[in-house]
Amino acid sequence: MLQNLYLNIDAGTIDWSRAQFALTAIYHWLFVPLTLGLAVIMGIVETKYYRTRDEFWKNAAKFWQKLFGINFAMGVATGIILEFEFGTNWSNYSWFVGDIFGAPLAVEGIVAFFMESTFVAVMFFGWKKVSPGFHLASTWLTGLGATISAWWILVANAWMQYPVGCEFNPDTMRNEMVSFAEVALSPFAIDKFCHTVISSWIIGAIFCVAVCCWYLMKNREVKLATESLKIGVWVGLIAAVLAGATGHKSAQSVGEVQPMKLAAMEALYNGGEDQGLTAIAWVNPFCQPDYANEEAAPLKLEMPYALSFMATNDIHGYVPGINDILNGYTKPDGTVEPSVDEKIARGKKAIEALAAYRQAKFNSSDDGSIAAAHLKVLQENMQYFGYGYIKDKNDIVPFIPVNFWAFRIMVGLGCVFILYFLVMLLLMYDIPFLSIFTRRLLATIGLLPETMADAPKQLTGLPSWHYWTAIILVPLAYIASECGWLVAEFGRQPWTIQDMLPTWAAVSDLNAGSVALTFILFLILFSTMLAVEINILLKQIKKGPEL
Amino acid sequence: MRQNSFLHRVFDLYYDGFRSMRLGRTLWAIILIKLFIIFVVLKIFFFPNFLKQNAKGDEAGYVATELTERAIP
Numbered sequence: 001m002l003q004n005l006y007l008n009i010d011a012g013t014i015d016w017s018r019a020q021f022a023l024t025a026i027y028h029w030l031f032v033p034l035t036l037g038l039a040v041i042m043g044i045v046e047t048k049y050y051r052t053r054d055e056f057w058k059n060a061a062k063f064w065q066k067l068f069g070i071n072f073a074m075g076v077a078t079g080i081i082l083e084f085e086f087g088t089n090w091s092n093y094s095w096f097v098g099d100i101f102g103a104p105l106a107v108e109g110i111v112a113f114f115m116e117s118t119f120v121a122v123m124f125f126g127w128k129k130v131s132p133g134f135h136l137a138s139t140w141l142t143g144l145g146a147t148i149s150a151w152w153i154l155v156a157n158a159w160m161q162y163p164v165g166c167e168f169n170p171d172t173m174r175n176e177m178v179s180f181a182e183v184a185l186s187p188f189a190i191d192k193f194c195h196t197v198i199s200s201w202i203i204g205a206i207f208c209v210a211v212c213c214w215y216l217m218k219n220r221e222v223k224l225a226t227e228s229l230k231i232g233v234w235v236g237l238i239a240a241v242l243a244g245a246t247g248h249k250s251a252q253s254v255g256e257v258q259p260m261k262l263a264a265m266e267a268l269y270n271g272g273e274d275q276g277l278t279a280i281a282w283v284n285p286f287c288q289p290d291y292a293n294e295e296a297a298p299l300k301l302e303m304p305y306a307l308s309f310m311a312t313n314d315i316h317g318y319v320p321g322i323n324d325i326l327n328g329y330t331k332p333d334g335t336v337e338p339s340v341d342e343k344i345a346r347g348k349k350a351i352e353a354l355a356a357y358r359q360a361k362f363n364s365s366d367d368g369s370i371a372a373a374h375l376k377v378l379q380e381n382m383q384y385f386g387y388g389y390i391k392d393k394n395d396i397v398p399f400i401p402v403n404f405w406a407f408r409i410m411v412g413l414g415c416v417f418i419l420y421f422l423v424m425l426l427l428m429y430d431i432p433f434l435s436i437f438t439r440r441l442l443a444t445i446g447l448l449p450e451t452m453a454d455a456p457k458q459l460t461g462l463p464s465w466h467y468w469t470a471i472i473l474v475p476l477a478y479i480a481s482e483c484g485w486l487v488a489e490f491g492r493q494p495w496t497i498q499d500m501l502p503t504w505a506a507v508s509d510l511n512a513g514s515v516a517l518t519f520i521l522f523l524i525l526f527s528t529m530l531a532v533e534i535n536i537l538l539k540q541i542k543k544g545p546e547l
Numbered sequence: 548m549r550q551n552s553f554l555h556r557v558f559d560l561y562y563d564g565f566r567s568m569r570l571g572r573t574l575w576a577i578i579l580i581k582l583f584i585i586f587v588v589l590k591i592f593f594f595p596n597f598l599k600q601n602a603k604g605d606e607a608g609y610v611a612t613e614l615t616e617r618a619i620p
Contacts, residue, residue, distance in 0.1 A: 073575075
């Protein structure tokens with residue numbers, strides 16, 4: 001994984017640069033999902049006010065908007081550091097693909113600045129200045145602006161995983177965009193966007209539910225807590241179920257364009273048809289398994305056919321394993337996927353042709369025919385350009401334990417969230433048979449006092465474990481979300497751009513020590529800022545809504 | 548600027564909004580400190596434009612050398 005953090009200088013530069021980028025991205029991602037999720041909650045609460053004109057809902061909307069505002073303010077500009085890192089630590093990458101990668105980032109910057117800053121101002125300053133309808137529209141548009149921003153960032157990220165709509169220009173050494181539509185509407189980007197944004201709603205919902213439960217535990221702001229809790233639970237349940245559906249679609253995209261990532265997520269060493277989904281297996285979290293010699297991970301317990309279904313929508317579908325991908329395999333449609341050794345050979349050919357082309361091009365004695373011949377070779381092998389940097393075929397296998405466990409933690413926690421929201425729903429409403437059944441079941445196993453077993457809709461006075469569960473789910477929701485990103489990013493290693501540029505070609509020739517220094521500096525800075533944010537948020541929650 | 552003009556209303560929205568902020572003042576202070584750290588301290592001292600410093604105007608040539616030499620020693 002990050003085995004070179006303190007070894008020789010070149011490898012150290014790569015790993016410290018990766019670690020620094022990961023740290024910044026993880027920190028940035030603490031704010032984004034809560035912004036996206038709380039936008040939905042505050043939008044629904046204000047819609048309730050718009051429809052009822054009840055002052056209670058107005059105060060509730062202001063309360064959730066205040067928490068949204070704190071999180072929004074703390075997250076502002078934290079993503080910009082990532083762009084600095086591109087220019088300093090990943091300069092080869094930036095030059096090589098900046099024309100394409102920069103476009104969605106620029107659109108995001110413009111949208112974020114104009115849309116969010118305009119409507120955020122109306123949302124916070126405009127209660128007495130604009131009509132309720134315009135104010136409501138501004139609240140929803142604030143959330144929409146944040147969601148559109150997320151769209152462009154995810155388009156950029158999806159392009160790294162599945163580079164489309166571009167053509168390499170060996171004269172400028174840049175990949176140039178040939179189709180903006182292909183980049184912006186890449187199916188991979190759409191799947192990623194749906195799954196990421198919907199899973200962010202879960203975080204917003206869990207945060208809302210946790211705040212409400214804290215109030216109920218303290219027996220204060222009971223009406224705000226009870227009414228907001230209903231919204232939080234419904235948003236959370238719908239989002240959690242949809243996250244499962246969009247996750248299935250995402251897994252299919254990964255299976256199609258990044259089969260190695262899927263194989264690593266599943267610790268699938270040898271693939272085939274009728275593949276089962278691993279529920280659990282023993283994959284040592286600290287070392288790469290011996291996938292070349294083991295038939296399968298030890299103690300594997302699987303759900304029959306589920307992996308084939310997840311990856312191909314067909315229970316008998318073919319899913320390649322790590323060894324199949326390394327050694328080459330034939331897809332069900334008859335196309336042959338070459339072995340990694342063959343791809344390495346073709347990648348080297350492409351890079352040699354690039355060097356020869358540039359030498360001929362800038363040599364005045366060539367009439368253009370030599371350069372043209374090298375260009376032809378380059379174009380024929382460009383598809384495997386990145387493999388030219390791979391020394392050993394096993395270098396393209398990502399660190400399996402991170403992918404395997406992060407995926408399971410994400411999915412496992414997703415199931416926990418669905419179960420939790422379902423139980424909450426049954427406690428909140430009087431659904432014939434089911435609500436009483438749930439209460440009696442909880443009473444039987446000692447999680448609810450007998451006196452409350454037949455009291456539907458009763459949310460105050462529940463045992464404190466009940467409220468604490470909601471509060472504990474907040475960090476768990478973040479862990480699930482960050483695990484999703486771990487799978488996405490560790491799973492595509494060693495590529496910064498899939499099949500095109502590995503990390504060790506993309507990184508700048510910097511001193512590892514200077515990157516390490518900024519890493520430590522960031523760690524201190526980010527930890528301080530996070531502590532400040534949590535402090536302000538908690539103070540405002542303790543203060544409660546202003547009546 | 549006429550009292551009822553669009554521009555006046557926009558100005559009034561921001562003016563009144565900023566004037567009556569309470570928690571917002573703390574948040575704006577944090578944002579400004581953060582922007583100072585990011586754009587002044589980090590950008591200038593820790594994140595120079597690597598290519599601008601090293602490529603001497605020929606970025607394509609520099610990246611071509613980097614990318615080919617890392618594959619073909």
